Amino acid sequence: MKLELRNITKRFGSLVANDSISLTVEPGEIHCLLGENGAGKSTLMNVLYGLYQADEGEIVLDGEVQRFSGPGDAMAAGIGMVHQHFMLIPVFTVAENVMLGNEQTGFAGRLDLDASRARVREIADRFGFHVDPDRLVEDLPVGVQQRVEIIKALSRDAEVLVFDEPTAVLTPSETDELMEIMRQLRSAGKAIVFITHKLREVREVADRITVIRLGKVVGEASPSASNAELASMMVGRPVELTVRKDAPKLGKEALVVRDLTVIDDTGHVHVDGLSFEIRAGEVLCVAGVQGNGQTELTEALLGLQGRVRGSITLDGKELVGRTVRQILDAGVGFIPEDRQVDGLVAGMSVAENLMLDRSHGSPFTRRGSLQLKARDEFARRMVHEYDVRTPGIETLVGKLSGGNQQKVVVARELSRDLRLLVAAQPTRGVDVGSIEFIHKQVVATRDSGLPVLVVSTELDEVVALADRIMVLYRGRVVGIVPADTPRDVLGLMMTGETPEGAVA
């Protein structure tokens, strides 16, 4: 089925989210929609899916103009959507989720689960998905849950499939599998719209690329375009994708971790006898597939984990057994992996979030009383220095875009008197322009002579920032290797294997 969007315009009040966007997707084609967060990609897809009504323009399928008043109409017309946040019910089985909203019933409303099971098996076999229709969705890994979403769309005979930022929640290997699935769907003649802001993925699978910026189509690009070309189209100015940094000026060993073990309340061991050290002026990147103990390691460094054994010393001072407050005061800066949960209070202002971990003592409090003037001056300075795009310092931080939120966190942490920086997923969900900025800040911190620990599941980021790379697998160190280690070796190490001669 051929999909055409003709001059779609969607306004929210005075804001034009989509400004006369036209797009054509042929059957058997993967069409990438590339743009930064807030460029209008998701709005466009929500118009396509019937969640929003376009103010102008039309949706055409195989030459027929469509009128969707809701997702039901869009689905009936053959459009399927795989959302970034899965629309699945965790306590239902795969078969139950697939039939949800399209239930086939027998006598007295009895659900015909057998039919749904058969349908799941049939689709899974056709595309080589390994999905058991009787498993509960909540027991499945994220990558498989996504496949259930795809099956759900296919079970309604979708001919146009929309993937909205599908790789945001996937591990590198799951991403590869998804790419393979998309190629199979393409060979089966489906028209595929792939929304993303990750350049590597675009170049890998796209047949055609449309770049959107600030609600407008800025042009088409060919899949053979370089990352730098794509990025500058997206951002609207030349972007430096590689992080420029000099050779590290190494100092003495600053952070020393010995036999660190972290156990959770259920007795599960997340970090298992970890030992490493970071020297002053050095970036150590922790690589690994999500969920191999990185979160627990960073939380243990900050004193957020309850059951910790072993030793963490910073400049000779022991950190294990201290409170978060004491560790922050010892000069540990922390950029948490999930800023929405651990980094920011969405309902508080930019200024308040900038002093979140300094609500004691000077300069922001005196004798228990907030020093509003000092706070606001500081906030204005940080907003300027770190280029936080916000209407003002009183704006609630939850209203800012992901990149600007992250800049608030970075500004807060780097403005303290630090002796160590721990940055977990510092650029997750952040636009290209902000990534560039944050990477520069990390390098600048290292060049000022501090030890830096960066945790990232994005291999690009690890390779770009690291002076040395530590690969974790199931809470253990697979190896600590130099930054120029080939990607395929790193990829292998992330699965727990130690290639010959790779460990430095």
Add this chain to the structure above:
Amino acid sequence: MTGAPPEIPGETSEAKSGTTAPGDPPSWRLTLREIVAGNVLTAVLALVLAVIVGSLLVAVTDDEVREASKYFFSRPGDTVDAAFDAIWGAYTALFQGSVYNNRVDDPATAIRPLTETLKFAGPLILAGLGVGLAFRAGLFNIGGRGQMLLGGAAAGWIGVKADLPAGIHLVVALLVAMLFGGLWGALAGFLKARTGAHEVIVTIMLNYVGFYLVFYALSQESILQAPNSANPKSLPIQDSATLPRLLGDRYTLHLGFLLALVAVAVVWWILNRSAFGFRIRAAGENPEAARTAGIDVGRTYTVVMLVAGALVGLAGANQVLGTVTSGVTVDLDAGIGFDAITVALLGRSRPLGILAAGLLFGAFKAGGFAMQASQGIPIDLVLVVQSLIVLFIAAPPLVRAVFRLPAKEAA
């Protein structure tokens, strides 16, 4: 300053790509957040809706309206007139009973209803502040009744038993009330901080424990019970411990109302200008981020419940030492411990909002009696209106739908 690119609706979810299911706050913390974050308009509209529904109830339950409705189809005007009279009469009576009684000539008598309103408002404001402060820390303090009983009984105990000079006696009684109410609240906060016990369950249960503790104290002559009495009641409060009347003996308004005003100012300062208030708000909005920022969330819970309980305890003292000085009974809380939840909700947990909501509910209390006396409208109807306000406030989407307000943008 650079111009910010506006956030485009529908794309905000992208910013949350790092959010994972285990970190999602329980849905009812979201409910609480929505209530606290609700805007003034929603609160006012909830009030308007409640008054409209209340009017319908007045009309429907009025005898004359029902009489006229029997021949509605021949003379519909009679029914409408009767309904209008009933509603007009009800709200006139409410006004005359709570603000200014224009049926008497003597202005000094005519303003008495207003002083009654203020008197009733005092403890509602104090207890409302206690509940609202806990709301801001993300805690549902349903233990107003227990904290009030403990505080009131403790104040009564000092007021009846202690022999202290005038002035000092009153101050000591008030401080002891705050101490007891505060400890009763802090117990719930401490249990939550240490064991994770849910504060709703703990405070509700502590209401019962508090009630029977006070009941026990009132049935022991060695503690509180009046000598040679079979009733669970203490002796009257000594004059040296009573809250002095503010406007002479013609009016029953006492110092308690001024205490409430002072408390409004203090709580406002705590929330908006103190480091402690900053930590309360951070812990209430996002405990995970607060913990990561080095804030001791458990300690914040305990201390905030101590302060909240102290405020509610002060409301208890207000009753025992000011409004009903004839002696401590187990009814001393007069339902204020629960009404305080309504006041805090209507006031959106902001000190000034709670002040306004407390005054309104004080007026309901004072005027409700007048409505019953002059119009024969059951006082229950006032309670129905109060309950409807809570119902509408707790369901902002309902209010928005009724008034066709735009849905709140996804933040």
